[in-house]
Amino acid sequence: MRGAIEATGDMALLQAMLDAEAALTRVRAALGLAPEEAAEAVAAVARADAFDLPGIAERARAGGNPVIPLVEDLRAAAGPHGDHMHKGATSQDILDTALMLIAHRALGAVLDDVERVVAGLTTLAAAHRDTPMAARTLTQQAVPTTFGLKAAGWRALAIDARDRLSAVRHALPAQLGGPAGTLERFGDRDIASAAPARFAAELGLVAPPLPWHVLRAPVADLAGALAFASGALGKLAADVLVLSRTEIGEVSEGVGGGSSSMPHKHNPVRATMIAAAARQVPALSAVLYASLAAEDERPPGAWHAEWQPLREALRLVAGAARDATELVAGLRVHPARMRANLAVAGTPGAAAVLVDRALEEK
Template structure:
């Protein structure tokens, strides 16, 4: 999209106007998983509009920081941009159809509002010329997406921390609680519920680490990613600028559309002759190279008066004497100054700093790694929470009944049922997330310096990923904190297989006495008898070969067939997961304390004259 804004459109149909008047924002009727969540509020249309206005205000402040705009203009535009309620979100959305994105109509409204404020305040200034100056629509939308993400991700991280703490408590409480291990839907060797909870904890911690590590950069590249519109050696044009209510480029708008004056009685006088050059002619190419002044016999035109000047004088006057800082252009920094001295680089740094976003190495209009990284981390997080939900859905079935949610449905749910509502919503989010992330990964294949299609395809999937993952994290925290665990039911379920889960353990105990082959033969026969007659494995082994049973002994037989004694290293693994969680939590607490100290120090500084945009 070009950086030119659209005029307010008057060609909407009556249906459009009726739709605009009666429209309400998406209330989440079909998305109960994210309805009412903090992530939903942080990603609403109004939040995106707020972020775009913040980006526009930060752009002017960044230009002021590098000397490309007056501070007064930055303050005035920021004051208008801070009143987001004055802009009609639905109207902007409908007018966005004209140019394919919401920035042009928003810039048109912001420019008009700044003009109105100038008039109301009696300022004889064209402040609005600095609105959106030099930027392109993608700069603002991309930056707004990163701002919205930066305001939503901390909410998700906080809920992940709450979830992890609750899961750690479950793992601690049930470190040795025996439960049936299940492989390919069938009972297998025993495990502990604490190990299952520790596995959930490990996945959630991994998701949090990935999401917290995602870098969210600002976007500023101009039309083709070069920031050429902000180059300090652009030739400026003297003269009074025209009305800028529809301007969004880096230069004032001049009215050159009027009719030509054809009433001149005589043609203009011809240009005067110029004397030939008197100095030696330098050898070299016939065309002047980059950075080479025109030859002495080539006139330089003063654009306002369209009259030729002597080249040597004009060059000095136009560029300014070395070291004086005067003239209409400024010499670019030399190669030895390094890239950090470049105006565009400094502008990008000031812009990112103002927004408190990461500073990118270069514009990323078609280098969509930041969006793909964020989408992948969100999908991973939704999947990690989905694993918890999937296990809870299985374990809370009526015939299993090993866990239950604290709130098993609403008033319409029968008393005997505990519907796992939170788990169902989390599982629904986890199943949607991969498809949404795939759109963002597909957008990595973006052509040229700015793409048509891949960029626009990202907007809705990214927002939906933020919403779904945010809602899932909220629900996971509620689920984990309220999860009810029934150890007695776990032991009852272990008994359903009559101790055959311990057959391998019994075989190992018998091998030294009767040999490996005979031990396997005996246990296979005992398992068949136990399953067929519905009797415990120990009793079946005794009936199969009383001598062998006597060899083992009744007390040892009971111990060998007790599932609680056959959980292997499960308790040790739980301890490892808990230690890792504690270490991560302590590190995060230390980092948070450092951030709070920095914030307190910043708060002690005198207030800035310029109000910052809302964060």
């Protein structure tokens, strides 16, 4: 979780804004709108640890966003070349781009963890393709199934989460439109039309077809992928929490947590933390979806409402993915308890065949 906090924290946001400003100055220099020395000067001082973060946060209240005081401080730090920075952009361009950078950086680590979850579940499903256990519907035993089929289901959801997160990460766009999304501050039309793609390329982001100040599909798509990922991992956690109940005891966490008052307990802490994230991320995503209904060419409040829930959702999904890797790697399966708990007659049907088919998906 520390990595996720570092990737999405206030210092990370500050650095992402500085990266956006430095990239914009490089683009302006490449387009002949600023001297190369200006791009070098801005890049040399665009380091988050050289700025007063609490001071910027306090001064941000006056203008409603942190870009305004940051630009003042960055211009001062760049000396005589400071006048060449930020031109052509508006505050929302820099902040939107910074948030996309943060998401891109954080999702790299998340995807690595989800890939490890998929690999662990592949091993688990294959090892227990024929391990019989009770299937349960509406809380009651139904017919026999296999633990391998249950693990294959968890794996299928993890693959879906991986694919959705990967797709949205590779589609994250830069933002450059100027005060009203018309790029008028770049002057020449050919230069203005070339600037967004060059800006995106400098940052490793996608060039959008239009400025998206009030077209918040990128944020909504990211919100949906994060909510799905939290729920997909949450399904794994929910099943582990049920199956590890003392009365059932069919699985247990390899390294459980203790209790402050009951030393005999072996609590399923990893599954608990994943389940907690799965209950929070959809609510945070709802705030991000609500910002789709944004008025005019740049709205008051809609994009401002995204900053905190977006970063928190990224942190929660990152934490859930990390916890899921530990949960799957250390999960203890108890086949004898599964057989002892079977209170219904029958066979697992085609469960083993379904496991084999599911494992063909990469």
